[in-house]
Amino acid sequence: xxxxxxxxxxxxxxxxxxxxxxxxxxxxxxxxxxxxxxxxxxxxxxxxxxxxxxxxxxxxxxxxxxxxxxxxxxxxxxxxxxxxxxxxxxxxxxxxxxxxxxxxxxxxxxxxxxxxxxxxxxxxxxxxxxxxxxxxxxxxxxxxxxxxxxxxxxxxxxxxxxxxxxxxxxxxxxxxxxxxxxxxxxxxxxxxxxxxxxxxxxxxxxxxxxxxxxxxxxxxxxxxxxxxxxxxxxxxxxxxxxxxxxxxxxxxxxxxxxxxxxxxxxxxxxxxxxxxxxxxxxx
Amino acid sequence: xxxxxxxxxxxxxxxxxxxxxxxxxxxxxxxxxxxxxxxxxxxxxxxxxxxxxxxxxxxxxxxxxxxxxxxxxxxxxxxxxxxxxxxxxxxxxxxxxxxxxxxxxxxxxxxxxxxxxxxxxxxxxxxxxxxxxxxxxxxxxxxxxxxxxxxxxxxxxxxxxxxxxxxxxxxxxxxxxxxxxxxxxxxxxxxxxxxxxxxxxxxxxxxxxxxxxxxxxxxxxxxxxxxxxxxxxxxxxxxxxxxxxxxxxxxxxxxxxxxxxxxxxxxxxxxxxxxxxxxxxxxxxxxxxxxxxxxxxxxxxxxxxxxxxxxxxxxxxxxxxxxxxxxxxxxxxxxxxxxxxxxxxxxxxxxxxxxxxxxxxxxxxxxxxxxxxxxxxxxxxxxxxxxxxxxxxxxxxxxxxxxx
Numbered sequence: 274x275x276x277x278x279x280x281x282x283x284x285x286x287x288x289x290x291x292x293x294x295x296x297x298x299x300x301x302x303x304x305x306x307x308x309x310x311x312x313x314x315x316x317x318x319x320x321x322x323x324x325x326x327x328x329x330x331x332x333x334x335x336x337x338x339x340x341x342x343x344x345x346x347x348x349x350x351x352x353x354x355x356x357x358x359x360x361x362x363x364x365x366x367x368x369x370x371x372x373x374x375x376x377x378x379x380x381x382x383x384x385x386x387x388x389x390x391x392x393x394x395x396x397x398x399x400x401x402x403x404x405x406x407x408x409x410x411x412x413x414x415x416x417x418x419x420x421x422x423x424x425x426x427x428x429x430x431x432x433x434x435x436x437x438x439x440x441x442x443x444x445x446x447x448x449x450x451x452x453x454x455x456x457x458x459x460x461x462x463x464x465x466x467x468x469x470x471x472x473x474x475x476x477x478x479x480x481x482x483x484x485x486x487x488x489x490x491x492x493x494x495x496x497x498x499x500x501x502x503x504x505x506x507x508x509x510x511x512x513x514x515x516x517x518x519x520x521x522x523x524x525x526x527x528x529x530x531x532x533x534x535x536x537x538x539x540x541x542x543x544x545x546x547x548x549x550x551x552x553x554x555x556x
Numbered sequence: 557x558x559x560x561x562x563x564x565x566x567x568x569x570x571x572x573x574x575x576x577x578x579x580x581x582x583x584x585x586x587x588x589x590x591x592x593x594x595x596x597x598x599x600x601x602x603x604x605x606x607x608x609x610x611x612x613x614x615x616x617x618x619x620x621x622x623x624x625x626x627x628x629x630x631x632x633x634x635x636x637x638x639x640x641x642x643x644x645x646x647x648x649x650x651x652x653x654x655x656x657x658x659x660x661x662x663x664x665x666x667x668x669x670x671x672x673x674x675x676x677x678x679x680x681x682x683x684x685x686x687x688x689x690x691x692x693x694x695x696x697x698x699x700x701x702x703x704x705x706x707x708x709x710x711x712x713x714x715x716x717x718x719x720x721x722x723x724x725x726x727x728x729x730x731x732x733x734x735x736x737x738x739x740x741x742x743x744x745x746x747x748x749x750x751x752x753x754x755x756x757x758x759x760x761x762x763x764x765x766x767x768x769x770x771x772x773x774x775x776x777x778x779x780x781x782x783x784x785x786x787x788x789x790x791x792x793x794x795x796x797x798x799x800x801x802x803x804x805x806x807x808x809x810x811x812x813x814x815x816x817x818x819x820x821x822x823x824x825x826x827x828x829x830x831x832x833x834x835x836x837x838x839x840x841x842x843x844x845x846x847x848x849x850x851x852x853x854x855x856x857x858x859x860x861x862x863x864x865x866x867x868x869x870x871x872x873x874x875x876x877x878x879x880x881x882x883x884x885x886x887x888x889x890x891x892x893x894x895x896x897x898x899x900x901x902x903x904x905x906x907x908x909x910x911x912x913x914x915x916x917x918x919x920x921x922x923x924x925x926x927x928x929x930x931x932x933x934x935x936x937x938x939x940x941x942x943x944x945x946x947x948x949x950x951x952x953x954x955x956x957x958x959x960x
Contacts, residue, residue: 452676452678454674454675454676454678455678455679455680457634457639457672457674457678458672458674458678458691459695460639460666461637461639461666461670461671461672461749462666462667462671462672462691462692462695462739462743463663463664463666463667463692463695463696464663464695465663468695472680472691472694472695473680476680476682477680477681477682479682552681552682552723553681553682
């Protein structure tokens with residue numbers, strides 16, 4: 274039996290995307306150029322630094338923020354990454370993730386702040402964020418290609434769409450959770466809204482915001498293979514390649530590479546988050 | 557001697573109703589008056605935080621809002637600097653209508669006139685004490701050197717010199733609240749709003765803080781509204797107390813008024829266990845001096861006659877400035893008959909063997925009793941210039957004690 278009617282939402286979406294392309298081509302070109310510029314800078318940096326220095330620097334950071342155990346783990350993970358022959362690809366992936374996270378924080382933070390301050394905006398934003406996280410990421414690869422072609426940029430922007438929700442949510446949550454009395458104190462001493470935000474709300478929301486950054490990084494890492502499908506490079510493209518060739522060996526090596534990077538980044542970020550929490554929550 | 561007390565803060569019929577359509581509650585209060593809170597919330601979606609609150613605070617006094625939790629005292633306090641926007645009514649500070657200020661003027665008013673201290677301190681955990689204490693000044697845009705100097709002074713004032721580089725979490729509760737106080741004092745506001753400032757401290761520290769606070773306040777001269785649920789605290793530190801119940805003020809007056817003349821059963825129940833000797837003052841039980849005094853040029857005969865008539869054992873001789881010169885003991889004067897009825901009594905005759913006991917009008921019954929025990933002579937109450945304004949005979953002391 275047939276359905277009584279058919280909603281052509283797919284066609285409407287096509288129309289909208291085409292209309293956007295027609296009228297805002299320049300805007301998309303600018304966005305593409307900006308993202309590409311950021312990526313190239315970061316990528317150039319990561320590939321330019323010789324591997325021993327990268328390992329030493331990351332290990333030092335890990336030691337400072339998370340202690341000796343994590344430092345040891347960092348050395349081991351990074352050495353294994355290199356000895357699997359995945360160093361260059363690993364660094365490209367790092368650059369992609371860093372760019373995506375940078376953009377996510379850049380936009381996620383103010384959006385999160387605004388949603389904490391405006392319940393109406395928050396109500397509109399919530400279903401959108403839910404959608405960004407639940408719609409399979411493959412779906413928005415298509416418009417990403419249409420707007421930005423194939424390559425790293427659409428990969429990064431697809432990653433941003435997938436990875437930005439926790440940044441927004443945890444920023445908003447962090448600000449809403451700031452002790453009401455402390456916020457009242459700010460008002461009572463005559464803070465302007467900006468003074469309140471910069472001196473009280475943001476500093477006290479830092480642990481939550483850092484947790485958001487951590488989650489954003491993890492989600493960005495989980496997108497590298499998907500992003501590789503539309504031409505993003507790094508370890509993701511290695512994995513994609515190995516799937517196409519059914520090359521188990523390369524697949525395992527590249528997969529482990531992502532695992533090592535994920536572990537190092539996660540532990541370091543957790544260390545920072547914990548430090549912030551300790552500084553603020555000790556009462 | 558008493559200057560005309562100047563009104564610093566005036567609250568007129570303040571209401572704060574939380575929820576949608578709060579005006580409905582205010583306009584139809586008679587309908588909702590008897591309703592139980594839960595039912596009222598169900599029917600109207602509103603909670604009455606505070607209502608009908610009218611009071612004034614005089615310049616330089618400590619005014620206590622006292623009530624149990626949920627009585628609306630903190631809500632009322634927050635209406636004064638509009639941390640809560642009053643739903644109805646007006647607040648005046650120095651005759652300036654606070655309720656009609658724009659957001660920007662309100663900010664300026666808060667910066668210039670009010671400091672606030674919070675129950676749980678509300679310090680900034682990521683800042684060292686110096687920057688915590690300097691917060692109000694920083695917000696005002698005072699330059700760094702100046703604000704750090706003033707913050708340091710404020711920290712010293714509350715006894716935290718040498719701690720300015722510490723973080724709040726390194727301090728005990730009592731010390732954290734000193735920081736809260738220093739932060740409020742650093743901007744040198746005219747008014748301090750204290751929200752259960754000492755309630756989160758343990759009893760011994762609380763007591764100590766109260767004493768120090770009273771001392772400190774004498775030094776810095778502020779008008780203070782102090783919210784507390786602790787009656788003893790209110791009575792210890794306040795010049796005037798307002799007792800609150802279910803959002804409304806049920807009685808206001810001096811601590812002695814509240815303790816000695818409770819107007820409702822609720823207040824009476826509150827104060828019933830208090831040692832009244834600590835609240836009854838000389839002014840409450842003294843009599844007008846007229847009956848007890850004699851002029852210095854009265855002759856022995858006249859004195860004896862007057863004392864006879866007035867049935868006095870003791871009387872006081874005063875000079876033209878109303879200062880007590882001597883006390884006359886009727887028995888001593890008349891023992892062995894009057895020697896020179898036409899002349900004023902001699903030193904020998906007038907001296908009663910008893911010292912003259914003098915006290916100020918604000919001496920508590922407690923103090924009067926320990927004084928009075930030393931002598932049979934009535935206690936003379938002098939004003940600050942040494943002029944007699946009242947006399948307390950022993951009977952009054954004992955009657956007061958019996959009723960306490």
